[in-house]
Amino acid sequence: MTLATEPHKLDAVIDTSRDIPECQSWLNPFRDAGREAFNRLGWPDRRNESWRFTNLDALKATNFVSAVDDADISANTVGGFAIPELDDVTLVFVNGRFREDLSDAPDKLANKLGTNVTCCRLTEAICQHRESIEPFIGKLTADPDDVFTALSNASVEDGVFIRVPRGVTVDTPVHILSIATETDEPVATHPRNVIVAEEGAHVTVLEHYVTTSDDAVYLNNAVTEVFADAEAVVHHYLLEKESESAFNVSSLFAHLAEHADVHSHTVLLGGKLVRNNVLPTLAGPRAHCLINGLYVGHGDQHLDNAMRVNHAAPDCDSRQFYKGILNDQSRGVFTGRIIVDQVAQRTDAVQSNRNMLLSDDARVNARPQLEIYADDVKCTHGCTTGAVDPENVFYFMSRGLSEDVARAMLIYAFAAEGFGRMELAPVRQLLAAEMIAKLPKAQGLSIEV
């Protein structure tokens, strides 16, 4: 089924993956439109403003295939990726394929989340709860201007569907654990999650990308659609610790109705090339959106963060706080686009991007992009890039801490503000530990958060 011209190229994967069960066929027009969009848009190059600082040559040159067989992975290995002390429900995907044998059973989900909450794999929802998912899936990605979104539309495979009914608060976070293993050929997967919080509902979802090998080459092209109805509260975490040979494109689309509250927390630690898109639309009055992120690069990692916050209703607040810590030859990109529609009077938008460079060769490109069409708007943005302050290092050393520990503590301190915004303490602790483990010569430094 591969195309004759470009066998094994990524666009061929779209065709080879079209062995779709009949019960999913109602989505085929959407998939077809995605394929058309993909072909129309084509791979971006540097002339594409959105991809100006991110070179996709290595990705384009990789021959990706769809996952074929279930990977051999032990429950022990999977258990090692649990978030310590977090009382959650976990749905496990390995190389993009849902693993019922490794996931929490449906009765546990019902028990923890409540029987009136839907939480299942996406294909189950497509096949068995069409009336529930059809009003939502693809609605925020239907007209893609980015090729990866088009690719995702064309390739909807699996993922998680969560629907929390009106007025229901779900206390237990849903942990979507995506594990990548080393495969014979690089695998491309296109996970899609659809999260629906009805009026006044509360839910927390963690997307967690990990690997069993830093040599594993693959692409995770993930799309999550969040629908927060009036007064709903959705907390979304993206914890990205992919293989340092892998590609990850994660796109969070969110639609916020009146007085909805969406928190997006992102921590990028792994990956060879990562593109993190956060794309909320504040569509109802008095909606609030927090966009909190940290990217920690070393080696030759490339971590690209593209925000597009669309204020489409009056009296909304958005808060963007992104920090980068970059070592070795790693590179960070931060694009903070804020679009304030003409109707969005009394918008209050804040954007801050701060970067700490730990080496002479680390680089960051940061750019705010404000498009303001309303006249009564408060919109502030700021961007800084610097090194660890030698005065602070001296202060810590003068209390007996070695230079390495002093620097590690100060780097951690720089990041701590972002961790402080995360509501889940076990997630804060895990991320802090993983960040510290990534810092040069910080072994033995223990920090409580």
Place this chain on the structure above:
Amino acid sequence: MTTPLLDIKNLHVRLEDDPAVEILHGVDLRIMPGEVHSIMGPNGSGKSTLAQVLAGKEDYEITEGTIAFQGEDITELGPDERANAGLFLAFQYPVEIPGVSAMQFLKAAVNAKRVAEGKDELDAAQLLKHFREKATQINVPYEMLKRNVNEGFSGGEKKRFEIFQMAVLGSVLGILDETDSGLDIDALRIVSEGVNSMRSADHGFLLITHYNRLLEYIVPDHVHILVKGKIVKSGGKEVAHELEQTGYAPFGVHEPVGA
């Protein structure tokens, strides 16, 4: 014979980035265990430079002379090694570090010193007990430890926290760099009581100050006047009183000494 806590001989110091600028031109100073010394000097005399050089700041280069701490030459040691040997600098302007709690900072510092001394690290319970004892001794609210290092501290709180750190680390020599600057009388009194509570036959202090106000609360055994990078006069505490009357005018500098 008792070994001096600190023995500075013919210390010449210049800026590392600008070698043409020599700041200290041959300073001699010996502090014996149990002694409190004060170095007084006008602005630009080099007194803060001396404090920073003693603590091991890298911005300065020692071109001549030696610094011995408890009989060991420390001129080649880093700031952390000096601190772990028992030398403490109370900063004139302690830096604020949002993101690290005072507790975490001091736990790490106490255990770094213990490791340097070849001792076992203290566990959390032992550390907390130690902190509580010292907080009582120095009159520091224990709650201060839960805040981030110096973040949002008032001038007085910062200086009290500095003295508290010295007590917690058990340093034997405290160099107080203009600890009195920016303090009101109440804060000055509390800070001074903390210092006085640490005075003992083993401990020494070097009080660096522009004014004699601090010396009314922490009475020194010896006072030295530093002008233009040289000690121009040494004596007992009466030197500070004389200075209060004359100012630095007899030394060619026209600045008041009273606060």
